[in-house]
Every structure is written in C-alpha cells, then in structure tokens.
Amino acid sequence: MNKLLVTGSSGLIGSEVVRHFNQIGWKIYGVDNNMRADFFGPKGDTRWNQNQLLKNCDNFEHIELDIRNRAGVLKLFEELRPTHIVHTAAQPSHDLAASRPFDDFDVNAVGTLNLLEACRQFCGDSPFAHMSTNKVYGDAPNSLNLVEKESRWEYGDKEYFDGIKESFTIDQSKHSLFGASKVAADIMVQEYGRYFNLPTCALRGGCLTGPNHSGVELHGFLSYLIKTNIVEGEYTIFGYKGKQVRDNIHSYDVAKFIEAFFNNPGYGEVYNIGGGRANSTSILEAFDRVEGITGKKMKYSYSEKNREGDHICYISDLSKMKEHYPEWDITKPLQLVFEEIVDSWERRLAVHG
Template sequence: MKSILVTGSGGLIGSEVVNFFDRLGWKVFGLDNNMRADFFGVNGDTTWNIKRLSIACSNYQHFEQDIRDRKGVKELIARLKPEAIVHCAAQPSHDLAASRPFDDFDVNAVGTLNLLEGLRNYSTEIPFVHMSTNKVYGDAPNNLNIVENETRWEYGDETFHEGISETFPIDQSKHSIFGASKVAADVMVQEYGRYFGMPTCCLRGGCLTGPNHSGVELHGFLSYLIKCNLTEKNYTIFGYKGKQVRDNIHAYDVARFIEEFLIQPRIGEVYNLGGGRENSISILEAFDLISSISGKKMRYEYSDQNRSGDHICYISDLSKVKAHYPRWSITKGLNLTFEEIYLSWKQRSA
C-alpha cells in the first residue's frame, strides 16, 4: 500500500487530499495540530473535520505534530517513510499576519523548510507538493490595465484575458506579511527541487474553496460569504465597490491535480492553480448567485478601505497546467460549488 503524508489535514485542501487518496487505497498520514483555532478562535476550529476524517477514512492515521518543531518533523518523516508529501498547513490570513508576524513566518516559511529538510534527510526521490498562493505576486496584478464593468473589474488587455501566468513577476510589489512568508516558502520549495534535484512543485492557488472549509472573515472568501447569507449576517465588502474578481477552484479539483503530479512528478516546478476564467466571480456576482440558491437576500455593508495588498482582479492562467498535465481539467463549476458549500453550512448549523 502506498503512503502519503498530508500536513494541515484538518483544513480545506488537506482534508480533501486525505479523502481523495484514502479512496484510492493509499495509507494516509494526517498532520494537524489545529493551529487554526489559535489563529481564528472557535470559528476556525477544525476539530470537527479531523473527527470526520477519522470516521470516514479507513486508511487515515492522525498526528498532532507542529511543523515548527524541526526535530519532531524530521523524526516523524523518518518513522513514517511516506512515498509523497502534500504540504497544506499554513497561516492563511493577510490581516492576522500583520498582528502576529513571527507566528506567520514560523508556520509558513520555517515550517516549510523543516518539512523539506526532514524529507531530504530521508530521501531526495519523494515528491513534495506545496500549497503556495497567488499572493506571491503581491499587488502587481493591480498595475495592469483594469477596466470597470457593471458587476466586476476586468483585464483591459487581451494579453491577460486568460489570466496571470507563472512568468508574472513577483518583485517590486506589496505582498502583505502573509504573502511575503509564502514567497519565502515558495522559493525554498523551488530551490530544494533545483539544488538537490528533488521532485517538488508549488501550487499557486487562486481562491481555494469547497464544502469542508471553516470559512471566517479573515480567510475563506466564498465559504464565509455563503455562511453570512445562510445566517443572515452582514458581510463586509472591503473596497473596490465589491467588484473585485477571484477565480475559485474546488478542493476536489486541487486533489485531482496533485494525483496527476504524483504520477508524473517534475523538479522545482511552479503552477498557477485556480478556477480560471470559467470559475471567476466578483463579490457582487457571488451575492446574486448565493441568493438565487438560498432564496435569501444578501445583507452587507461597505468599507471604502480595501485590504492591503488585495487584488482588484485575479484570474489564474491554466495554460501551463493543462500543457504539462493534459488529463486534468476543472470538473466543478461555480453553481455546483456554491450549492455544496451552502448545504455543508446548513448541515453544520442544524
């Protein structure tokens, strides 16, 4: 039986990867110390998800290892001897990172280095998949020619119609403290690939979403927005007239891509992995879509102050992903994704 180690196994992508590879018959080791509860309080707690995995997945084994513990990480990898590592654990919030910069960097950058070095000491032939972020590009996408339409901001140049590619520069832009720590991790994952010849890749995600997300205001755009609609709570729009655009990818399609990479790994690669143009939506458009599903009018308030480093319009160009892995494609559209998240929140609040 093949084995895989998944960090952040209680989170959105981590839990989806656990489910996915468990169904494939892999032995799945989950690593999660529920740091989200520390970062976001009770609303960010992932204990419910970890318990769900323990019941639903027959090949799942959980470890409460802190990735900041260098010695513990190294010893765990040597003991478990995984045949792949998928690194999903992170401090994911722009806003929180500014108030807790050491915690943010220690989890995102140092934790990633601990895993890479622990793996290198065990084997340089084991694939390492890192969940990076589109925030490594900072706010540079905001300097593109962006035009205002009725419900969304849009790229004004045909060159960027399909979105941002992996060649887009990451320098000379504001990343937020969170974005900077993720840049450090991203570059280190690439370097372990190129310098040590290890099969590694960075997945620079757009808006990652799905029904297992513990969305909160500081993190989890769609999940939190849909929760607000269900509970009839005010949602705060931060700047850009609510027309800011994100491309959303369901966690299941992320897991499907990871499988493709593990089948045919490459060294030191980078992929922009989002929903692409077909799964792009603005906040105002998201309000309309969830209201059509729930039958409830969206309640919201508006703040003129946008979040520092926030993107006005971000769409992932999936050309490289599809060229390298032609068997992969988006399978879950926006309507289905919204419906799944809505039903999940209803079940959790019942």
Template sequence: MPEQLALVTGSCGLVGSEAALFFARNGFRIVGIDNNQRAVFFGPEGDTSRTLETLRSQIKGYRHENLDIRDREAVLALVKELKPSLIIHTAAQPSHDRAAAIPFIDFEVNALGTLHLLEAARRHCPESPFIHMSTNKVYGDRPNSIPMKELSTRYDYDDRSFEGGIAEDFPVDQSKHSLFGASKLASDVMVQEYGRYFNLPTCCLRGGCLTGPNHSAVELHGFLNYLVKCNLEGREYTVFGYKGKQVRDNLHSRDVAGFMLEFSRAPRIGEVYNLGGGKDNSCSILEAFQLVEEVTGRKMKWRYVEEARSGDHICYYSDLTKMKTHYPQWRVSTDLDQICREIAERYVAAVH
C-alpha cells in the same frame, strides 16, 4: 506493489482534508499532521476538530499526529520513521490580514515549517514527490498594475496579453505582498530551490480562492464559504473597497486534490503552477452575492467600506495553460453554481 503512504500536513484544513480523503480513495495510507492551529489563529469559528472526526471515521487506518511543523526535531523524526512516498504540504497561517498581528508565528509556520519538511524529505525520502500549497499572494499587488476596465459588476484586465489570466512567469518583485504573502513567497522559493538544487520532485501550487464545503471559513479567510455562511445566517457581510467589483477565481478543493494526484503520478523538478478556477470560475463579490441569492433564495445583507484591504487584488484569475499542457488529464470539474450549492447544502445539514 508496496502500499503507498501520503503524509499530509494541515490535514484538517480545507485542502488537506480533501487531499487526505481523495488519496485514501486512491489506495494511499494516510498520516495527517495538524495541531488545530487554525482555532488559535481565528478563534472558535476556525476550529477543525469536526474535520478530524471525519477523517478518523472515513479513512481506514488514518493516523493523526498532533504536531507543530515549527518543531524541527519532531518533523525530522516523523519523516525518518515514515519515509512517505508522497508529501502534501498544506499547513499554513493562511490569512494576510492576520499575519500583521502575528509576524513571528506567521513566518515560523509558513517559511520555517516548510524548510523543516523539505530538509526531512531530502534526508529521508528524496524520490518522493513534494507538493506545496503556495498562494497567488506571492505576486503581491503587482497584478493591480495591469490596465483594468470597469464593467457593470466587475473589473477585468484591459490588456489582451492577460485575457486568459495570470501566468506563472508574472513578476513577484517590487510589490506589496502582505507579511503573509512574503512568508509564503519565502517558502515557495525554497520549495523550488530544493527541487532545482537537490533535484527533488517538488512543485508549488499558487492557489487562488480554493473552496468547498469542508472549509472552516472566517471573515479573514475563506471568501466564498464565509459569504454563504453570512447569507444563510442573515449576517451582514462587509465589502472592503473597489465597489465590490474585485474579482477572484474559485476552485473546488476536490479539483485541487485531483491535480495533486496527476502531479504525483508524473512529478517534475521544482515546478510552479497557478492553481485556480480560471476565468470561467471567476466572480466579483457583487456577482457572488447574486449567485448565492439564487442558490439560497435569501437576500444578501451587506455594507460597504471604502478602504480596500492592504495589498488586495483588484482582479485576479489564473491562466491554466501550463497546468493543462503538463497534465492534460486534469480539468476544472465543478463550476461556481455547483460549488455554492454544495457549500449551502453542507451548512444547512450541519445546522440541522
């Protein structure tokens, strides 16, 4: 069997680096695309240079392309040269807060960059699975229209039809997405369309809070990692609205890569999956404070701002039924406590 080659965009980001390492361990040759745009978006704290060093040291024969996916000709030429057997597209402008300040760059990276890769795949490797990291922000703030109940430490759905979370048929229209959510929705629909129109094996993974120790977390992106970082450094964490009871589901990037492998082995046409930790791996900010304090033994310093972030979800966790039905081999293997421990241990090791 010829050697398989995976092209990973955003290879120095959280999910991209995890996917690169994971697929390398599973026998793939890896070519990564990343131009450290995260440092441009978020400043020095977002710099991913150290992750690139890790990829080069841990992946035999790793090839890195310092390429901007907005550069159409460069993308087309690289895919034509490589004809990869798998494309994992994680490169993005990832912050819905940041997008409002850089709308052109946000749309060019998230929507246009995805189109460049899709067209390159259609021309040069149409049988290769194309896995796109989308986001739950494609649903905008529509999940906030579900009846909610307020509990002591969190909000939750007060509608039994959402007991297991948000499924993939949840509406995306008539809601506020943030400009980031809108640009990602454009790319999400395009990935589906290339699948359905051209019969390509594509899927959109609508991620919730994807996390893990490799995240270069900042306040505007990387909820759980940034929270742990603040706790260990004694920094004050700011809670924006909803009494700190807003709920997110969390999924380790290792489990994200595991699902990607399952899809690559049995790809489908133009599919969509809500990729998260599900209800069992969900927590509110208040619950996250308690969890992190138990892991580190340090009290959380935080302040409350009454104004919620525009378009923010009051409660969101993914219904994993479709994922588990299509790919029964896959499961969430890392619980919240273990995720927090790994993040804390990596941070302490990096500092010392």
C-alpha cells in the same frame, strides 16, 4: 505501499487530499495541531473535520504535530519515510500576519523548510506538493490595465484574458507579511527541487474552496460569504466597490491535480492553480448567485478601505497545468461549487448552530 503524509490534514485542501487518496487505497498520515483555532478562534476550529476523517477514512491516521517543531518533523520523517508529501499547513490570513508576524513566518516559511529538509534527508525521491498562493505576486496584478464593468473589474488587455501566468513578476510589489512568508516558502520549494533535485512543485492557489471549508472573515472568501447569507448576517465589502474578482477552484480539483503531479512529477515546478476564467466571480456577482440558491437577500456594509495587498482582479491562467497534465481539467463548475457549500453550511449549522 504508497504512504502519503499530509500536513494541515484537517483543513480544506488537506482533508480533501486525505479523502481522495483514501478512496484509491493509499495509507495516509495527517499532521495537524488545530492551529487554525488559535489563529481564528472557535469559528476556525477544524477538529470537526479531523473527527470526520477518522470516522470515514479507514486508511487515515492522525498525528498531532506542529510543523514548527523541527526535531519532531525530522523524527517523523525518519520513522515514516513517506513516499509522497502534500504540504497544506499554513497561517493563511493577510490581516493576522500583521499582528502575529513571528507566528506567520515561523509556520509558513520555517515550517516549510523543516519539511523540505526532512524530506531531503529521509525520502529524497518522494514527490513533494506544496500549497502556495497567488499572493506571492503581491499587488503587482493591480498595476495591469483594468477596466470597470457593471459588476466586476476586468483585464483590459487581451494577453491577460485567460489570467495570470506563472512568469508574472513577484518583485517590487506589496505582498502583506503573509504574502512575503509564502514567497519565502515558495522559493524554497523551488530551490530544493533545482538544487537538490527533489521532485517538488509549488501550487499558487487562487480562491481554494469547497464544502469542508471553515470559512471566517479573515480567510475563506466564498465559504464565509455563503455562511453569512445563510445565517442572515452582515457581510463587509472592503473597497473596490465589491467588484473585485477571484477565480474559485473546488478542493476536489486541487486533489486531482496533485494526483496527476505524483504520477509524473517535475522538479522545482510552479503552477497557478485556480478555477480559471469560467469559475471567476466578483463579490457582487457572488451575492446574486447565493441569493438565487438560498432565496435570502444578502445583507452587507461597505468600507472604502481595501485590504492591504488585496487583488482587484485575479484569474489563474491554467494553460501550463493543462499543457503539462492534459488529463487534468476543472470538473466542478462555479454553480455546483456554490450549491455544495450552501448544502454543507446548512447541514453543519443545523447540528452545531
């Protein structure tokens, strides 16, 4: 029987993975300790998502465990011997990492090492998919030839039209402490694949999004923007004239790629996983799109100071993913992503306020 272990199972990607593999009949063990509420306060709380999973997923079992607890992680792997692992647990914020650097590194880097070593000791043939981030590239993408358009920044050179490839440099750039801790984890995932021959991959996410995101200002760009519009709050644009670009991928399409990797795993692989050019948007363009759905005018203020290490324009080049896994493609276009998040927030706010 397939036994899937998902860390960060109450978060956006973790919960989507649980739902997806539950539907195809796998047994799933979710590891989560609601650390997001500690990082972001009550608005970041994910217990509601955990409760939904326990209610709706017959094959799901929740395990309360902090991945920094090395002895606890080793014991869990020794007892469970999972056949597949998806690691999504993380401290996900640039800003928070600067104020809580030990927590950031211990969760992102040391927590990942704990899981990899537990996997090596007790289930070395089990595919291990790790949610990395495009922030491993630091601010190096900002050094590209960028052209300012009416509503967005754009790559000026044809070779980058489809976005950033996995071969793009991660060196000699400012990452933020969050980006640096995720680099450490990313490289370790690759190294366990190459050095110990574990079937691993690091998925360098663009803007991961979807209706189950507990978006807050410090993390969860699209979810937070849409929620702010619905409640008629004020959104703050941090620098770059609001023309900074992100490519957005629905959590379902991430889960589908993880399934494809499990069916044919590589060793120490890296993939840039995002929405690609078709699912890219700037903040200003996102304002227009959400206004068109809700009918509510976006209220916003502008700060000249951009966030440290923030990308001006980032689009994931999906060509390697599609070459290695031709059966996979984006199934959730950007307009549908917006509509699903709007619907989710309207329902959640009607219940919880």
